[in-house]
Amino acid sequence: MKKYLFVASILITQVMQAQLEKGNWMLGSNIAVTKLEIRSTATDIRLFINPSAQVFISDKVCVGAGLDLDFNFSKRSTDTFSTSSLSWGLGPQMRFYFAKPSKGGAFSQLKVFFGGNNLGTSTLNPELNFGYDFVLNEFLALEIFTDMVRSFHLEKGANKP
Helix, strand or coil: CHHHHHHHHHHCEEECCCCCCCCCEEEEEEEEEEEEEECCCEEEEEEEEEEEEEEEEECCEEEEEEEEEEEEEEEECCCCEEEEEEEEEEEEEEEEECCCCCCEEEEEEEEEEEEEECCCCEEEEEEEEEEEEEEEECCEEEEEEEEEECCEEEECCEEEC
16 A cells, blocks of 8 residues: 555645746656556556756746656456557646745646557657646645646647547
């Protein structure tokens, strides 16, 4: 049980400065490790890492860049089928805080990542997030947010939503 609590805390922890004034930096990362087993016939394991760096260009508004790395392994025991994939994405992001949080604050974030995978497929992922920061101290906050992702797969110049 302790392992699951540790993983859950890492999923929503992001190192950041609670000061939302122009010139300050926000550094963070989301890390997720999941394992799903269905009736011992199927196993899916996923590792997701998302480091980012942003600078406040004005009070409550920051811009920067981020990187998405996603490794997925699937195994089906009924037909001895297994597959693994590595996906990546890189791009700009922008975050707007609705108010200066003292103990917490709501925000929205826009990301536009270009990426690909080991199968040769390229993607364009615009993503809009809404969330809330629970500020723990001057340098640390817990984040809860939603993902609203629309992915466009680009193969040989064709746009396939």
